[in-house]
Structure formats: structure tokens, C-alpha cells
Amino acid sequence: MDYYVGIDLGGTNTKIGLLNIEGDILKSSIIKTLSSEGVDKTMERIWGVIQELAKEANINIKNVKGIGMGIPGPVEDQSIVAFFANFPWGTNVNVKEKLEKITGIETKLDNDANIIALGEAKYGAAKGSKSSVTVALGTGIGGGIYVNGMLVSGFKGAGGEIGHMKIVKDGRVCGCGQKGCFEAYASATGLIREAVSRLTVNKQNLLYTMIEGNVAGLEAKDIFDAAKEGDIFSLDLVDYEAEYLAMGIANILNIINPETIVLGGGVALAGDILLDPLRKKLEKYALPVTLEDLKIVQGILGNEAGIKGAVGLFS
Amino acid sequence: MDYYVGIDLGGTNTKIGLLNIEGDILKSSIIKTLSSEGVDKTMERIWGVIQELAKEANINIKNVKGIGMGIPGPVEDQSIVAFFANFPWGTNVNVKEKLEKITGIETKLDNDANIIALGEAKYGAAKGSKSSVTVALGTGIGGGIYVNGMLVSGFKGAGGEIGHMKIVKDGRVCGCGQKGCFEAYASATGLIREAVSRLTVNKQNLLYTMIEGNVAGLEAKDIFDAAKEGDIFSLDLVDYEAEYLAMGIANILNIINPETIVLGGGVALAGDILLDPLRKKLEKYALPVTLEDLKIVQGILGNEAGIKGAVGLFS
Numbered sequence: 001m002d003y004y005v006g007i008d009l010g011g012t013n014t015k016i017g018l019l020n021i022e023g024d025i026l027k028s029s030i031i032k033t034l035s036s037e038g039v040d041k042t043m044e045r046i047w048g049v050i051q052e053l054a055k056e057a058n059i060n061i062k063n064v065k066g067i068g069m070g071i072p073g074p075v076e077d078q079s080i081v082a083f084f085a086n087f088p089w090g091t092n093v094n095v096k097e098k099l100e101k102i103t104g105i106e107t108k109l110d111n112d113a114n115i116i117a118l119g120e121a122k123y124g125a126a127k128g129s130k131s132s133v134t135v136a137l138g139t140g141i142g143g144g145i146y147v148n149g150m151l152v153s154g155f156k157g158a159g160g161e162i163g164h165m166k167i168v169k170d171g172r173v174c175g176c177g178q179k180g181c182f183e184a185y186a187s188a189t190g191l192i193r194e195a196v197s198r199l200t201v202n203k204q205n206l207l208y209t210m211i212e213g214n215v216a217g218l219e220a221k222d223i224f225d226a227a228k229e230g231d232i233f234s235l236d237l238v239d240y241e242a243e244y245l246a247m248g249i250a251n252i253l254n255i256i257n258p259e260t261i262v263l264g265g266g267v268a269l270a271g272d273i274l275l276d277p278l279r280k281k282l283e284k285y286a287l288p289v290t291l292e293d294l295k296i297v298q299g300i301l302g303n304e305a306g307i308k309g310a311v312g313l314f315s
Numbered sequence: 316m317d318y319y320v321g322i323d324l325g326g327t328n329t330k331i332g333l334l335n336i337e338g339d340i341l342k343s344s345i346i347k348t349l350s351s352e353g354v355d356k357t358m359e360r361i362w363g364v365i366q367e368l369a370k371e372a373n374i375n376i377k378n379v380k381g382i383g384m385g386i387p388g389p390v391e392d393q394s395i396v397a398f399f400a401n402f403p404w405g406t407n408v409n410v411k412e413k414l415e416k417i418t419g420i421e422t423k424l425d426n427d428a429n430i431i432a433l434g435e436a437k438y439g440a441a442k443g444s445k446s447s448v449t450v451a452l453g454t455g456i457g458g459g460i461y462v463n464g465m466l467v468s469g470f471k472g473a474g475g476e477i478g479h480m481k482i483v484k485d486g487r488v489c490g491c492g493q494k495g496c497f498e499a500y501a502s503a504t505g506l507i508r509e510a511v512s513r514l515t516v517n518k519q520n521l522l523y524t525m526i527e528g529n530v531a532g533l534e535a536k537d538i539f540d541a542a543k544e545g546d547i548f549s550l551d552l553v554d555y556e557a558e559y560l561a562m563g564i565a566n567i568l569n570i571i572n573p574e575t576i577v578l579g580g581g582v583a584l585a586g587d588i589l590l591d592p593l594r595k596k597l598e599k600y601a602l603p604v605t606l607e608d609l610k611i612v613q614g615i616l617g618n619e620a621g622i623k624g625a626v627g628l629f630s
Contacts, residue, residue, distance in 0.1 A: 074604050082604060130470065131469075131470055143570075145570070145571075147462070147463075147467050147474075148462075148463060148465045148467070150463045152462050152463070152467075152571060152572075153572075154446070154571065154573075154605070155445065155446055155572050155573055155574040155605075155608070155609075156604050156605065156607050156608070157572070157604070158568075158569070158572040158602055158604045158605050159570070159571060159572045160570065161569045161570070161572070161602055161605075162569070162570055164569045164602050165566045165569050165570060166482070166562055166565060166566060166569075166600050167481070167482070167484070168484065169482065169483065169558075169562060176602065178599065178600065178602075179599075243484075247481055247484060250481060251480045251481060252570070253473075254473070254476045254477070254479045254480050254481075255460070255474070255476070255477055255480060255567070255570060255571075256460075256467060256469065256474055257467075257468075257469025257470050257471055257472070257473040257474045257476070258469075258470055259470040284493065284494075285481050285493065287473055287476055287479050287491065289389050289397060289471050289472070289473045290469070290470075290471065290473045290476075292471050293470070293471070294470075
């Protein structure tokens with residue numbers, strides 16, 4: 001039987017899993033990435049862990065037919081990392097070549113958000129859908145597009161960077177330095193920015209009471225929690241979130257027309273209080289044909305999406 | 316040798332061509348669509364023309380291995396037309412089945428804008444690019460996305476409907492009934508709307524003189540012509556066009572990150588007076604990585620894009 005390794009390379013921790021092609025995890029491990037030691041050292045440590053995992057699972061390493069990896073940064077041709085977000089590992093690094101040289105095993109990589117989308121498409125919430133777009137609503141908004149059985153990784157590895165789609169001309173400044181990005185409005189951070197701004201002039205609400213005035217520590221979850229208690233102030237914020245989320249997702253629907261939208265990240269955990277108005281508001285922005293039989297679901301793979309999706313590069 | 320038929324089904328005229336798989340046109344013909352006679356009659360007339368073309372080209376009809384067709388409307392699974400724009404041909408019509416029954420030849424179809432994009436990708440301005448998005452700037456804005464060797468046709472055939480991406484929240488009303496669509500700003504019609512609006516309050520300009528005050532007959536070309544003469548009023552309008560065009564195209568870059576953008580339609584004929592500011596303005600809206608080595612070119616297939624692209628469904 002053939003086995004595959006999925007690697008989810010993170011800024012702090014790296015997850016490594018040994019899987020079969022159906023995406024079942026046989027063994028997995030989490031190590032510190034220790035990126036300051038350099039890319040080569042990290043790759044060698046990863047190879048050590050892979051060999052250990054195979055041993056523990058009683059699998060001959062020769063039966064490991066592929067290594068897939070998700071990387072924080074744009075990846076060209078499933079091989080070359082243009083730059084690593086937060087890592088001092090230089091530019092245009094051919095990680096595929098490095099890892100293949102160390103391991104002797106075919107290696108493929110892609111951007112981590114794309115890999116999560118691939119995981120949900122092949123083994124998760126969008127399994128069975130011909131096409132899906134995964135929208136990760138966290139600190140920023142990441143995305144991955146799956147069509148015709150493959151990822152849309154992009155010419156320079158920037159496919160699926162939906163968070164930086166502009167939805168307001170000369171709008172709110174984004175972390176990327178440009179203005180009016182989707183993620184400046186609809187990410188958890190975007191929602192919090194709006195909430196903080198409103199709390200400056202309105203403290204007579206349940207949200208402010210709930211967080212005991214600790215505006216600096218406000219989280220998106222607090223807003224949804226207060227809204228669920230019926231706080232009008234927070235319900236207005238949820239409406240704001242749903243409105244911009246609808247505009248951004250509708251643009252994806254009009255451009256890609258996928259069968260399924262998978263929502264991931266902390267904001268998606270809000271559930272129906274966000275998803276119900278989102279569905280309604282999509283009718284304002286999306287062409288009606290793109291809403292026919294459209295499925296909007298929450299991601300189901302959680303922390304395993306990275307290693308499963310990485311193996312999806314081989315299935 | 317194998318041959319293929321490309322059909323460009325239009326509201327008034329239908330182009331039919333006999334081609335080889337390299338996209339060379341051996342014989343072609345244009346007939347009236349006469350859609351009021353119904354879909355079956357039209358398909359039978361098309362089959363008659365195909366047989367004639369084969370005869371004229373001295374090709375045994377048995378060597379025709381595929382029929383490709385571009386259709387004005389969303390096409391599901393390269394088979395079923397959800398609805399025909401402007402044709403009284405009903406909904407969810409399986410045109411593939413109909414034509415295969417009449418001809419005995421494998422048939423594939425797709426939306427006409429997608430087919431034009433496929434033509435430019437396989438035989439035209441984006442030939443050799445791994446991925447391309449064709450943006451047709453005419454009365455509306457059509458689009459087609461080509462990645463991983465295939466079209467992104469969409470779950471319900473609405474892939475590439477970039478003209479209805481929303482770029483202004485609650486913005487200008489579009490022909491589709493929604494608000495703030497890309498094409499309400501950056502299509503020829505969008506530009507003309509803006510020009511007419513400005514001409515209402517400003518008639519002291521070369522443009523107004525050039526069109527002899529015939530505002531109702533204003534065309535996009537007039538604006539570019541006056542701008543090329545140095546008319547400040549018209550140069551401002553070109554700046555307006557370039558700005559919204561940049562915003563929309565940058566969104567496509569951020570989502571798809573294609574290797575090539577092909578610009579087609581009447582507005583693209585403006586040339587450098589539009590393309591130069593467009594390139595500059597893209598830096599404001601597109602992630603820098605998506606602009607690396609990006610090619611922005613004008614379409615080259617013109618009227619032949621439809622029949623060539625239709626054959627591209629088989630190559």
C-alpha cells in the first residue's frame with residue numbers, strides 16, 4: 001500500500017502527518033518550526049520526523065510515495081516559494097528540490113490557504129462538489145479555489161488571495177498597505193475595528209458591559225455572543241459583517257460560480273446568526289444563477305485541514 | 316486527418332467554421348440564426364451548413380470528430396443551456412444532446428464569452444500562457460477564465476461573469492438590476508453614461524464639438540479620439556475609465572493571479588491612451604506579486620475568436 005506525508009508548515013509549529021490517499025491520518029506529530037535555524041535545518045528535522053512516524057506505524061519508508069506541504073507564502077509551480085510570510089528564509093526558494101534531495105521522495109507544495117481549501121474539497125466539507133471556494137475568516141481573509149479537480153494556485157502563487165479584492169474604492173486601509181480590501185471589512189479584525197470605532201462613541205450596550213470595558217481585548221466572538229443575547233448594538237455589527245461578507249463572497253460567486261462555499265476561521269463559528277443574514281444579503285450582490293443549488297457550509301477539518309490538504313496534492 | 320466544427324451562435328447571425336485542431340479555418344460561413352423558428356430548426360440548418368462546408372473542402376464528414384459551440388447564456392456541463400440571452404428557446408435545453416442526435420458527432424458547448432477566452436488562450440493573444448483571463452469591454456463586460464488547461468465555466472455555467480462583480484456598494488444601477496457592477500462603470504456603456512452625465516453640465520470641450528452636440532449618438536471611440544487630441548474633458552473621462560478598469564482587473568488578479576490578461580471589445584481598441592494609465596493604476600489595487608511578469612495584451616482573434624474557441628473545447 002502507498003502512503004503520503006502531509007506537512008503544515010507554520011510560523012511557530014509544524015504539523016506532520018502520515019496518511020493514506022483517502023486522507024486518513026495514520027500517525028502525526030507537531031514540532032517547533034524553529035525557522036531561525038534556516039530552511040535546510042528545518043527540512044532535515046522534518047525528514048527525521050517523517051522517518052520516525054513511518055517506523056512507529058510499521059510502514060516501510062519506500063512505500064511513502066509523496067510529500068505534500070502547505071507554506072505561508074506564494075508558491076510557484078508547486079515548487080518555488082516566492083517569499084515566506086514571517087520567515088527569514090529568503091526569496092524564490094525551491095523547497096521542492098531541497099526536500100526531494102534530502103528524502104528521495106516526490107514533493108509538492110502550495111500556499112497554506114490553498115492547501116486548506118484542497119483539504120476541504122477532497123476530504124472535508126466540500127467533498128463531492130465539483131468546485132468549491134474556501135474562505136478563511138480570521139485575522140485576515142484567506143482563500144483557496146478548487147475547480148476542475150485542481151487548485152487555482154496562480155501564475156506566481158497568489159491565486160485565491162481573495163482577502164485583497166477591493167470592495168470599497170479608496171476605502172479602509174488594509175494591513176497589506178492598499179485600501180478597501182475585503183479583509184479590511186469582513187475579517188475578524190475588520191469587524192473588531194468597526195466595533196472599536198463604534199464603542200468609542202457608544203458604551204450603552206450589552207457588548208461593552210460583557211467585556212467590562214476592555215475594548216483593547218475585544219474579540220469577534222464577544223460581538224456574536226452579545227448579539228445572540230439580543231444586544232441591538234451587536235446585532236448591528238453582525239449586520240455590518242454580513243453585508244461586506246456578502247459583497248465579497250458574491251464577487252467570488254460571480255467570477256467562479258462554485259458549487260460550494262466553505263467558510264472557515266473563527267468568524268465562521270458564529271453560525272446561523274451570521275449565515276442566515278449572509279444568505280439573504282447574497283441576493284443583492286450575486287447573479288441569481290450563481291445562487292441556484294449553491295451550498296454554503298462550515299469547514300469540518302479544523303487543525304487537520306493542512307496535513308490532509310497537503311496529501312490532496314497527490315490524489 | 317481529423318477536423319472540427321466551431322459554431323458561434325449569435326442573436327442575429329451564426330458563424331460556422333470547419334477547422335483543424337491547430338485552429339486553422341479551412342472553410343467558414345455565416346448564416347442568419349432565425350431564432351424565432353426554434354432551436355431544433357436552427358440546429359438542423361446548422362447541420363446542413365456543416366455538411367456543405369465539408370463538401371466544399373473535400374472532407375469526408377466522417378473525419379469531423381467534434382462540434383464546439385459558443386452560446387449566449389450560461390451553459391452547464393458543456394451540455395445544457397440554462398437560458399438563452401434574447402432567444403425564445405426555453406430553459407435548461409440540452410443542446411449537446413440535440414446536436415449529437417442530428418449529427419452523430421460529439422458536441423460540446425460553453426458560454427460565448429468563455430469560448431472567446433478559450434480561443435485567445437489556445438490560438439490567440441494568450442497562446443503559450445498557462446493561465447489567462449479575457450476581459451471583453453463592450454456594451455457590457457464579459458469575461459472568461461482559463462487555468463490549468465481548462466475554462467472555469469462554473470457550476471451553473473456562470474463562471475467568468477466578471478462584469479457583475481460589485482466594485483461600488485449600492486453603486487450605479489446595472490442592466491442586470493443589481494447595483495455597483497464592474498460593467499456599470501468600466502464597459503463602453505459605463506463610460507458613455509459618465510460622459511453623458513458630465514456633458515449635461517459641461518459643453519465647453521472638444522468632445523462636444525466633435526460630436527456636434529449629438530450626445531445621444533456618443534460612442535466610446537469619440538471620447539478616446541478627443542482625448543488623443545488633448546481634450547482635457549475627455550482625458551478626465553479616460554482617467555475615470557482606467558481607474559475603474561484597474562479596480563476590476565486587479566480584483567481578478569488578486570483572485571486568479573493569471574499569467575496574461577487579454578483585453579477585447581471596442582474599448583480595448585483605444586490602445587495605449589487607456590492601457591498606459593491602466594498599468595499604472597493597477598499598482599494601487601493589485602497585490603505586487605500578481606503584477607510580476609504579468610502580460611496585458613489586446614485580443615487578436617477578432618471575429619474568428621468564437622469559432623476558434625469552440626474548436627478549442629476539443630484540443
